[in-house]
Amino acid sequence: MSSQSEAVTYDLYYWPEIQGRGEFVRLAFEEAGATYVDVARLPAATGGGVDAMLRLMRGDGSALTPFAPPFVKVGDLVIGQTANVLQFLAPRLGLVAPDETSRVHAHQLMLTVADLVAEVHDTHHPVASSLYYEDQKEEAVRSARIFLRERLPKYLGYFERLLGPNRELGSYVDLALFQLIAGLRYAFPRAMQRIQASLPGLVSLFDRVATRSRIAAYLASPRRIPFNEKGLFRHYPELDAG
Amino acid sequence: MSSQSEAVTYDLYYWPEIQGRGEFVRLAFEEAGATYVDVARLPAATGGGVDAMLRLMRGDGSALTPFAPPFVKVGDLVIGQTANVLQFLAPRLGLVAPDETSRVHAHQLMLTVADLVAEVHDTHHPVASSLYYEDQKEEAVRSARIFLRERLPKYLGYFERLLGPNRELGSYVDLALFQLIAGLRYAFPRAMQRIQASLPGLVSLFDRVATRSRIAAYLASPRRIPFNEKGLFRHYPELDAG
Numbered sequence: 001m002s003s004q005s006e007a008v009t010y011d012l013y014y015w016p017e018i019q020g021r022g023e024f025v026r027l028a029f030e031e032a033g034a035t036y037v038d039v040a041r042l043p044a045a046t047g048g049g050v051d052a053m054l055r056l057m058r059g060d061g062s063a064l065t066p067f068a069p070p071f072v073k074v075g076d077l078v079i080g081q082t083a084n085v086l087q088f089l090a091p092r093l094g095l096v097a098p099d100e101t102s103r104v105h106a107h108q109l110m111l112t113v114a115d116l117v118a119e120v121h122d123t124h125h126p127v128a129s130s131l132y133y134e135d136q137k138e139e140a141v142r143s144a145r146i147f148l149r150e151r152l153p154k155y156l157g158y159f160e161r162l163l164g165p166n167r168e169l170g171s172y173v174d175l176a177l178f179q180l181i182a183g184l185r186y187a188f189p190r191a192m193q194r195i196q197a198s199l200p201g202l203v204s205l206f207d208r209v210a211t212r213s214r215i216a217a218y219l220a221s222p223r224r225i226p227f228n229e230k231g232l233f234r235h236y237p238e239l240d241a242g
Numbered sequence: 243m244s245s246q247s248e249a250v251t252y253d254l255y256y257w258p259e260i261q262g263r264g265e266f267v268r269l270a271f272e273e274a275g276a277t278y279v280d281v282a283r284l285p286a287a288t289g290g291g292v293d294a295m296l297r298l299m300r301g302d303g304s305a306l307t308p309f310a311p312p313f314v315k316v317g318d319l320v321i322g323q324t325a326n327v328l329q330f331l332a333p334r335l336g337l338v339a340p341d342e343t344s345r346v347h348a349h350q351l352m353l354t355v356a357d358l359v360a361e362v363h364d365t366h367h368p369v370a371s372s373l374y375y376e377d378q379k380e381e382a383v384r385s386a387r388i389f390l391r392e393r394l395p396k397y398l399g400y401f402e403r404l405l406g407p408n409r410e411l412g413s414y415v416d417l418a419l420f421q422l423i424a425g426l427r428y429a430f431p432r433a434m435q436r437i438q439a440s441l442p443g444l445v446s447l448f449d450r451v452a453t454r455s456r457i458a459a460y461l462a463s464p465r466r467i468p469f470n471e472k473g474l475f476r477h478y479p480e481l482d483a484g
Contacts, residue, residue, distance in 0.1 A: 064347045064350070064351075064404065066350070067354045067357075067397070067400050077343060077346075079346055079347075079350065080350050080354075081349075081350045081353040081354065083353065084346065084349050084350045084353055087349075088346055101319060104319075104321055104326065104330055105306045105321075107323075107326050107329075108306070108308070108321065108322050108323045108326045109306075111323040111325065111326055112309045112322075112323065115309075115360075118357075118360060122364065122368075126364075126368050126369055126381065126385075127368055127381055127384050127385045127388070128384075128385060128388040128389070128392075129393075130388060130392055131388070139368065139369060139381050142369050142370075143368075143369045143370060146369070146370040146372060146373070147370070150370075150372055151370075151371075155309070158309050162306065
């Protein structure tokens with residue numbers, strides 16, 4: 001997949017201390033070799049920081065402000081919602097075939113990834129995002145057990161069946177599936193050990209994406225924020241039923 | 243908004259006994275005066291029924307099968323994910339302005355509606371979709387209370403600020419916001435009575451959409467499935483904290 005990125009600078013706005021949903025966008029920029037600024041990770045003194053992000057979210061009442069990060073700014077255009085951002089960027093970055101069917105189907109899969117990501121988040125925050133994990137831990141244990149037994153195999157089995165003999169989809173969705181596997185292995189190492197035994201296509205895809213030159217360079221760089229317990233994929237051993 | 247629907251028949255696949263996520267697609271077809279078949283609501287003897295839907299979801303291993311309903315079939319193309327379906331249909335049905343910025347921003351808002359819809363669902367199923375409501379009722383009461391106090395006002399306040407002086411967005415998102423208000427009033431009548439006092443734009447939008455001729459005819463027809471406790475928006479008085 002060659003880069004077709006134009007001479008454009010993209011501003012990415014996302015929380016600076018987590019991979020989270022922003023990581024799907026970071027991976028697309030990295031794979032394409034695009035020039036992008038991860039604004040909230042820059043010092044406030046140079047126009048960066050979380051405040052710069054929140055200012056754009058408050059907006060001035062005239063333009064469409066995003067409901068939540070991540071969002072990107074391209075010229076005057078501000079675009080929010082992770083899957084929407086990727087759909088907008090992908091043809092510009094050479095990360096999807098240009099015909100409508102390819103774009104519609106890649107987006108459909110990305111939205112399915114996004115649904116799974118939301119369910120992963122809800123395993124550690126089943127009652128409310130605004131409550132501490134410790135205040136919903138009992139519910140989280142119950143929720144994660146059912147998620148790992150029913151939902152995760154259903155989702156991953158679906159993606160496995162789609163991969164086909166090349167074990168790649170040939171779009172930015174490959175990057176998203178890589179990130180998904182990376183996050184799931186971090187959060188649920190015991191359960192994933194068991195589940196991935198029947199997912200040779202996804203495991204192969206993961207290995208292939210991880211060794212692509214730009215992705216490998218990115219993963220080894222300080223630009224890749226380590227997984228942690230503030231992000232989407234959190235490792236709480238009591239949720240990893242194995 | 244005039245209909246620009248082509249001489250195409252659209253097949254919609256969705257659960258036949260609920261409004262659910264399929265209702266956002268039904269409303270778009272109805273507003274556009276499009277010719278569509280709600281396949282799973284037809285008798286199995288004439289190629290309808292839930293089995294016809296599940297058959298397409300199993301697929302033959304070659305095409306992209308959808309992960310979940312709703313999905314539509316247009317010619318040979320099968321398209322899943324509610325917001326993706328609407329994004330595909332809207333330019334064809336005259337339900338969005340054709341320029342890229344309008345389409346990207348309408349989709350961004352539709353994805354935000356979809357996020358809210360998922361949170362509404364999780365108020366009655368916080369632990370797991372596969373468990374009965376009765377087996378997670380205590381958690382649901384706790385979850386719904388925080389949802390109605392924090393999340394719902396945040397989402398609806400966001401949409402309210404976007405509506406502007408015309409109190410319409412001028413795209414299929416108006417239909418989605420109408421459906422959202424309808425569902426929320428059904429599920430949480432006491433809470434909505436209080437919350438909507440500060441949402442004159444959304445209330446006005448609701449009234450205007452409800453009286454559009456094609457929408458009014460649809461709502462009065464047997465095609466509009468009544469809200470019920472199998473769908474997304476469920477009325478459980480104990481969750482309606484007021």
